Amino acid sequence: MATVIDGKAVAQSIRSEIAAEVRVLSEKYGKVPGLAVIIVGSKKDSQSYVGMKRKACAELGIKSFDHDLPEQVSEADLIKEVHQLNLNPDVHGILVQLPLPKHINEEKVLTEISLEKDVDGFHPLNIGKLAMKGRDPLFLPCTPKACLELLSRSGVSIKGKKAVVVGRSNIVGLPASLLLLKADATVTIVHSHTSQPESIIREADIVIAAAGQPMMIKGSWIKPGAAVIDVGTNAIDDPTKKSGYKLVGDVDFEEVSKVAGWITPVPGGVGPMTVTMLLKNTLDGAKRYIEKNN
Numbered sequence: 001m002a003t004v005i006d007g008k009a010v011a012q013s014i015r016s017e018i019a020a021e022v023r024v025l026s027e028k029y030g031k032v033p034g035l036a037v038i039i040v041g042s043k044k045d046s047q048s049y050v051g052m053k054r055k056a057c058a059e060l061g062i063k064s065f066d067h068d069l070p071e072q073v074s075e076a077d078l079i080k081e082v083h084q085l086n087l088n089p090d091v092h093g094i095l096v097q098l099p100l101p102k103h104i105n106e107e108k109v110l111t112e113i114s115l116e117k118d119v120d121g122f123h124p125l126n127i128g129k130l131a132m133k134g135r136d137p138l139f140l141p142c143t144p145k146a147c148l149e150l151l152s153r154s155g156v157s158i159k160g161k162k163a164v165v166v167g168r169s170n171i172v173g174l175p176a177s178l179l180l181l182k183a184d185a186t187v188t189i190v191h192s193h194t195s196q197p198e199s200i201i202r203e204a205d206i207v208i209a210a211a212g213q214p215m216m217i218k219g220s221w222i223k224p225g226a227a228v229i230d231v232g233t234n235a236i237d238d239p240t241k242k243s244g245y246k247l248v249g250d251v252d253f254e255e256v257s258k259v260a261g262w263i264t265p266v267p268g269g270v271g272p273m274t275v276t277m278l279l280k281n282t283l284d285g286a287k288r289y290i291e292k293n294n
């Protein structure tokens, strides 16, 4: 049976460390980290993720700057908001919750975030540096960073291992594969045009599943003893629940946990760590800024 990696517990212990560092900053400089969270529209899951981020900020003593914009906001007005936050010295991190409505060009907006405040690590220059040998971005994207942190804290080494990333999104799959490559893994990306993905996944010592397909990865696809990190958060019908649904990952937990060496659950695995890595990036951005300007 696989060791189940408790992302919630790891996240909680890192959050305590962050809170202690926030107190030190406040006592030493009279300043606290500031995070601007921009959300456009009222998409239910985005609202819920933003709510988690703001709540976590409040719990750790990080000041959150809340910007809730209507669904119809123009790209120009959104960019204006970003420019104002770039100039605000109390804001050390800016995040624009994704996805944005169809009429807004995400890449254009993300490019306008100051590199020093890009705590999501989605600015094309930060992603570019992630892809380059010998260069490091100022911030690593939160979910990929969460995946590697969970592997490291579980004692899973990456160097020289075969890693397969399932999915190639800009938010998770692509940066996760770059991060694994930087950590000296041999990396393969499996995506919707890959034929026979199961035979490729079966070779992997490390699997990061980020395809957005509920319970797609079965026990027979996994090499015995592999580390399986499940990034999927899919709501499926469950008439036994009061809500009528339950959350499942991209991995068939019941089957895969019988074969893998390590596995993350959904919920309670990568999700809470994603928010924690955002808080850590914000703290790091604030420390860099405050130490430079004092």
Ligand SMILES: Nc1nc2c(c(=O)[nH]1)N[C@@H](CN(C=O)c1ccc(C(=O)N[C@@H](CCC(=O)O)C(=O)O)cc1)CN2
Pocket (backbone or CB within 6 Å): 048, 049, 050, 052, 095, 096, 097, 098, 099, 120, 142, 143, 171, 233, 247, 266, 267, 268, 269, 270, 271, 272, 273, 274, 275
């Ligand atoms: N600007 C960004 N947008 C999005 C990101 C991101 O990192 N930056 N990632 C995802 C969503 N996301 C954060 O924004 C996120 C997803 C899931 C969780 C989480 O804690 N999930 C829980 C379950 C939550 C529930 O019960 O509904 C878990 O897995 O335990 C946190 C953050 C897309 N957009």
